[in-house]
Amino acid sequence: MGLLLGGSVWLLATARERALRLARGMTSELRGTRDDLESTLNAIPDLLFELGLDGRIHHLRHSRAALLPAPAQMLVGQRMQDIVAPDAAAGCLAALQAAHDTGHSAGHQYRLGSGGDERWFELSIARKENAAPGEAPRFIALSRDITERKLSEARTYHLAYFDALTGLPNRRMLLDRMERSLDAARRAGQVGALLFIDLDNFKQINDARGHSLGDLLLVQVAQRLVDLLAPGDIVARLGGDEFVVLVHDLAGGMQDAGPAAMAVAETLRVALEAPYTIHQHLYSSTASIGITLFPKPDEGVEDLLREADTAMYRAKDLGRNRIRFYEAAMQADVQERLTLEQDLKNAAAEGQLAAFVQPQVNAAGVVVGGELLMRWNHPVRGSVPPARFIPVAEASGLILRMGDWMILQACETLARLQAAQRDLSISVNVSERQFRQDDFVERMRGVLVSTGANPAHLILEVTESLLIENLDDTIARMTELRRLGVRFSIDDFGTGYSSLAYLKRLPLYELKIDKSFVQDAPHDPNDTAIVQSIISVARHLNLHVVAEGVETRAQADFLVASQCNGLQGYLFGRPEPLQQWLARQLQGG
Numbered sequence: 001m002g003l004l005l006g007g008s009v010w011l012l013a014t015a016r017e018r019a020l021r022l023a024r025g026m027t028s029e030l031r032g033t034r035d036d037l038e039s040t041l042n043a044i045p046d047l048l049f050e051l052g053l054d055g056r057i058h059h060l061r062h063s064r065a066a067l068l069p070a071p072a073q074m075l076v077g078q079r080m081q082d083i084v085a086p087d088a089a090a091g092c093l094a095a096l097q098a099a100h101d102t103g104h105s106a107g108h109q110y111r112l113g114s115g116g117d118e119r120w121f122e123l124s125i126a127r128k129e130n131a132a133p134g135e136a137p138r139f140i141a142l143s144r145d146i147t148e149r150k151l152s153e154a155r156t157y158h159l160a161y162f163d164a165l166t167g168l169p170n171r172r173m174l175l176d177r178m179e180r181s182l183d184a185a186r187r188a189g190q191v192g193a194l195l196f197i198d199l200d201n202f203k204q205i206n207d208a209r210g211h212s213l214g215d216l217l218l219v220q221v222a223q224r225l226v227d228l229l230a231p232g233d234i235v236a237r238l239g240g241d242e243f244v245v246l247v248h249d250l251a252g253g254m255q256d257a258g259p260a261a262m263a264v265a266e267t268l269r270v271a272l273e274a275p276y277t278i279h280q281h282l283y284s285s286t287a288s289i290g291i292t293l294f295p296k297p298d299e300g301v302e303d304l305l306r307e308a309d310t311a312m313y314r315a316k317d318l319g320r321n322r323i324r325f326y327e328a329a330m331q332a333d334v335q336e337r338l339t340l341e342q343d344l345k346n347a348a349a350e351g352q353l354a355a356f357v358q359p360q361v362n363a364a365g366v367v368v369g370g371e372l373l374m375r376w377n378h379p380v381r382g383s384v385p386p387a388r389f390i391p392v393a394e395a396s397g398l399i400l401r402m403g404d405w406m407i408l409q410a411c412e413t414l415a416r417l418q419a420a421q422r423d424l425s426i427s428v429n430v431s432e433r434q435f436r437q438d439d440f441v442e443r444m445r446g447v448l449v450s451t452g453a454n455p456a457h458l459i460l461e462v463t464e465s466l467l468i469e470n471l472d473d474t475i476a477r478m479t480e481l482r483r484l485g486v487r488f489s490i491d492d493f494g495t496g497y498s499s500l501a502y503l504k505r506l507p508l509y510e511l512k513i514d515k516s517f518v519q520d521a522p523h524d525p526n527d528t529a530i531v532q533s534i535i536s537v538a539r540h541l542n543l544h545v546v547a548e549g550v551e552t553r554a555q556a557d558f559l560v561a562s563q564c565n566g567l568q569g570y571l572f573g574r575p576e577p578l579q580q581w582l583a584r585q586l587q588g589g
């Protein structure tokens with residue numbers, strides 16, 4: 001019995017021992033699991049809440065206490081709506097409700113703080129499934145700080161939609177906004193305008209003062225445009241020196257919108273022409289502006305942009321620092337120009353371009369020289385007027401090759417006249433682009449040497465506008481060319497800036513009175529007075545004067561009586577092919 005009892009006690013003790021060991025093992029396992037869980041939770045960089053459906057915080061893990069808006073113990077017991085802004089709280093409560101309905105919710109984002117302290121969070125919420133029946137539901141919510149991701153998204157958005165230099169919207173953003181404006185204008189029956197703005201001769205500032213100064217100018221231009229914007233309108237930078245202003249709701253109809261758009265453009269034009277101060281220096285710049293109105297039937301944003309661009313180009317053609325409205329005819333003109341440019345490229349190779357010469361006579365009517373003129377005999381169009389193809393040649397750069405060829409013709413002609421002891425001079429036009437080429441002086445020297453022409457008989461005709469741009473550089477270049485022996489004449493004098501102050505500073509030989517003044521002299525008192533005053537200015541400055549477009553004996557007599565030195569016009573000869581004229585001169589005139 002004792003043995004039995006003893007055995008039972010031993011058995012019981014052993015079972016207890018085993019149960020205790022098992023319990024100890026389980027406790028230790030549970031502790032391990034709990035520790036693992038604790039470590040896992042600590043490793044999660046998010047805030048972890050236990051919430052009620054009403055947004056009350058029942059528990060909060062604060063391993064990232066820095067992210068909390070207040071110490072953790074102060075937050076427990078409070079409701080979300082007591083802690084965060086009303087809009088953020090409303091979103092969080094909606095996310096809780098969604099988790100209540102479906103078991104979980106993820107992706108709701110909310111913001112805490114504002115300005116520089118602003119931080120963004122994203123919520124993931126799961127409903128706790130172990131609530132006893134009748135017990136209010138509880139939720140576990142992870143709140144992840146996504147501020148860095150938001151900032152990086154904002155940076156990417158900014159890079160994609162804004163111009164880095166000026167901070168203005170870029171082309172993509174503009175197109176997007178235009179799309180919306182166009183829709184809104186159609187729906188509201190309102191007319192808006194698109195203004196295409198391109199700075200005039202911006203390349204010169206870049207070339208002369210450097211790209212970084214050009215950048216600073218662009219930034220100031222952007223600022224001036226922004227300062228003048230009406231609320232809701234936008235200004236974008238398309239790239240380079242091109243800006244676009246989108247003006248909404250100008251008027252209820254095209255009739256009234258036109259003048260209103262013009263008034264806006266004029267305000268911008270005037271603002272942009274005021275001097276710019278950069279690094280304590282003053283710079284001047286102007287802009288050409290093209291306008292198109294919208295909406296127009298069947299026209300999308302790209303059409304509108306193209307129209308405003310076309311109108312801007314027309315403003316440039318008309319002399320820059322101007323505003324032009326788009327007209328449908330302009331598009332045809334652009335097409336025509338492109339075709340002309342293409343044809344002009346082939347023209348030189350196919351021998352369609354020819355040099356003509358128009359004689360110049362002295363007061364006694366004796367031929368003293370001639371002006372070389374370019375003629376283009378197009379196989380289909382026939383003779384294309386220089387006023388039509390020279391601007392195309394200028395714009396496309398073809399003028400450089402064409403100009404070189406004309407200078408070569410002039411020098412070869414001079415060499416042949418010299419060889420025959422014919423003491424005549426030849427004038428040839430030099431375009432601004434040609435004159436400003438870096439190696440223009442060297443090219444001139446090369447042609448003079450290779451042809452053996454006497455430079456004293458070569459007269460380079462330049463326009464007033466060429467002279468006035470970069471006056472100091474112009475003077476330096478002209479002086480170098482003067483040293484080679486060539487002489488300078490101002491073509492179409494009186495039609496451009498006519499600033500007499502610069503005449504004194506330039507190493508000039510001659511003024512050519514524009515034919516528009518000669519035409520109505522001596523009958524028109526104004527033109528007569530202009531012609532006489534040009535001759536008088538020339539005499540005081542010791543310059544030779546040639547009148548162009550002399551067609552009648554009365555004009556010639558008046559000019560000679562007014563002491564004009566040279567005459568050119570139909571009265572003395574129409575332009576004729578150079579070789580034909582030269583052959584006659586070589587035979588004695």
Ligand SMILES: Nc1nc2c(ncn2[C@@H]2O[C@H](COP(=O)(O)OP(=O)(O)OP(=O)(O)O)[C@@H](O)[C@H]2O)c(=O)[nH]1
Pocket residue numbers: 165198199200201202203204206210211212213214215218239240241316320
């Ligand atoms: N500084 C600066 N220059 C730029 C930038 N982007 C383009 N450009 C230059 O801007 C100039 C634009 O010249 P254009 O508009 O073609 O010609 P322009 O000299 O203004 O002459 P017009 O437009 O015919 O009056 C070019 O020389 C470009 O190299 C930029 O971000 N910064």
